[in-house]
Amino acid sequence: MQKGNNILLTGGAGYIGSHTAVVLADAGYGVTLYDNFSNSSRSVIQNLQTITGQRFNLVEGDVRDTATLERALREHDIEAVIHFAGLKAVGESVEKPVEYFDNNVVGTVSLLKAMHCAGIRNLVFSSSATVYGQPHYLPIDESHPTSATNPYGRTKLHIEELLADLARSDSSQRILCLRYFNPVGAHESGLIGEDPNDIPNNLMPYIARVASGRLPHLNVFGDDYDTPDGTGVRDYIHVMDLADGHLAGLMHLQKSTGWQAINLGTGKGFSVLEMVRAFEQACGRPIPYQITDRRAGDIATCYAKADKAWQHLGWRAERTLEEMCTSAWRFTQRAVSSA
Numbered sequence: 363m364q365k366g367n368n369i370l371l372t373g374g375a376g377y378i379g380s381h382t383a384v385v386l387a388d389a390g391y392g393v394t395l396y397d398n399f400s401n402s403s404r405s406v407i408q409n410l411q412t413i414t415g416q417r418f419n420l421v422e423g424d425v426r427d428t429a430t431l432e433r434a435l436r437e438h439d440i441e442a443v444i445h446f447a448g449l450k451a452v453g454e455s456v457e458k459p460v461e462y463f464d465n466n467v468v469g470t471v472s473l474l475k476a477m478h479c480a481g482i483r484n485l486v487f488s489s490s491a492t493v494y495g496q497p498h499y500l501p502i503d504e505s506h507p508t509s510a511t512n513p514y515g516r517t518k519l520h521i522e523e524l525l526a527d528l529a530r531s532d533s534s535q536r537i538l539c540l541r542y543f544n545p546v547g548a549h550e551s552g553l554i555g556e557d558p559n560d561i562p563n564n565l566m567p568y569i570a571r572v573a574s575g576r577l578p579h580l581n582v583f584g585d586d587y588d589t590p591d592g593t594g595v596r597d598y599i600h601v602m603d604l605a606d607g608h609l610a611g612l613m614h615l616q617k618s619t620g621w622q623a624i625n626l627g628t629g630k631g632f633s634v635l636e637m638v639r640a641f642e643q644a645c646g647r648p649i650p651y652q653i654t655d656r657r658a659g660d661i662a663t664c665y666a667k668a669d670k671a672w673q674h675l676g677w678r679a680e681r682t683l684e685e686m687c688t689s690a691w692r693f694t695q696r697a698v699s700s701a
């Protein structure tokens with residue numbers, strides 16, 4: 363997609379969508395956010411305008427509402443869609459599988475119908491490293507076998523398969539599935555970031571809550587893994603690097619056809635205790651923690667082979683672990699002081 367084209371971001375008010383909106387607006391794209399605010403706040407829109415000095419179109423709606431979505435695609439003269447909208451909590455998906463399939467899979471079917479009617483064939487989909495299931499080897503490249511270990515992961519896998527079938531059925535489709543590893547951090551302004559409503563499931567927002575005194579200590583889920591310090595190792599990627607990856611993905615769509623899946627990770631893993639130490643450095647205070655039992659379903663180590671993104675998109679992650687932690691801390695402090 364070229365500069366000046368209009369891009370619709372489903373779930374654009376969410377964590378990754380909002381950071382991507384900044385990068386796209388800064389690069390000269392017209393950005394329309396489509397969100398039902400089920401897991402985000404309307405105040406994000408004002409913050410995006412403050413950060414970029416630009417105006418964003420907002421359509422409040424559910425992706426399962428095909429008619430509203432089609433109208434938004436036509437009215438805003440959309441060239442491509444980035445599909446972030448979805449539910450993402452693994453534990454919740456085990457308890458509410460129907461809700462997850464409805465929101466994620468039915469939502470995607472609705473989006474595809476709306477795009478078809480509006481004549482739009484360019485799509486970037488928010489996929490996840492979760493589609494690799496239990497790692498068979500490391501680092502994980504895109505040819506690694508896919509499988510799912512929970513309903514959330516299964517929705518991502520089903521959507522990827524649906525998109526591959528669609529691309530096989532229609533040679534004019536351009537579809538890119540970006541498989542994110544562990545997005546963390548925030549925009550340098552501290553105005554947008556990740557601040558879940560409930561107690562966080564993910565490591566970094568949990569650490570940030572402990573650092574700001576809103577939770578007493580971190581539970582480290584197991585220290586007996588086969589890793590250097592016994593705690594789980596993951597490929598944490600700065601959300602602004604991830605956002606840049608979407609810009610690169612959109613530019614790539616212009617010269618590609620068919621379906622493709624590409625990892626967005628750094629290629630490097632950090633343990634839970636390394637994350638704790640890095641965050642302590644960033645916030646200048648101790649993060650109390652307790653070692654507890656392993657979390658059901660967790661794996662020891664997961665990190666990406668990130669070469670394909672470099673070869674095909676000309677993108678690679680640039681930001682350091684320190685930048686991930688300092689930006690997350692800046693956002694947390696702002697969120698706490700304005701609450």
Ligand code: NAD
Nearest residue numbers: 373376377378398399400401402424425446447448488490
């Ligand atoms: P998020 O919850 O912050 O953002 C999702 C946004 O989608 C929210 O603003 C929410 O209100 C909106 N939304 C949800 N259901 C909707 C619906 N039916 N209609 C319209 N809007 C709806 O999550 P995020 O971390 O920004 O994740 C974005 C995407 O990336 C998700 O699809 C997620 O599965 C995927 N992903 C996230 C991670 C991660 O760790 N954050 C990792 C891999 C993949």
Ligand code: WQD
Nearest residue numbers: 452490492544563564565568581582583594595596634660
């Ligand atoms: C990271 C490490 C935990 C919390 C999840 C989803 C995955 C993807 C990214 C969407 C692990 C440990 C965590 C805590 C801890 N999301 N931990 N105490 O599990 O790698 O991936 O988010 O697609 O699908 O499964 O990320 O941040 O939850 O955990 O010790 O309170 O931190 O055991 O080793 P995970 P995470």
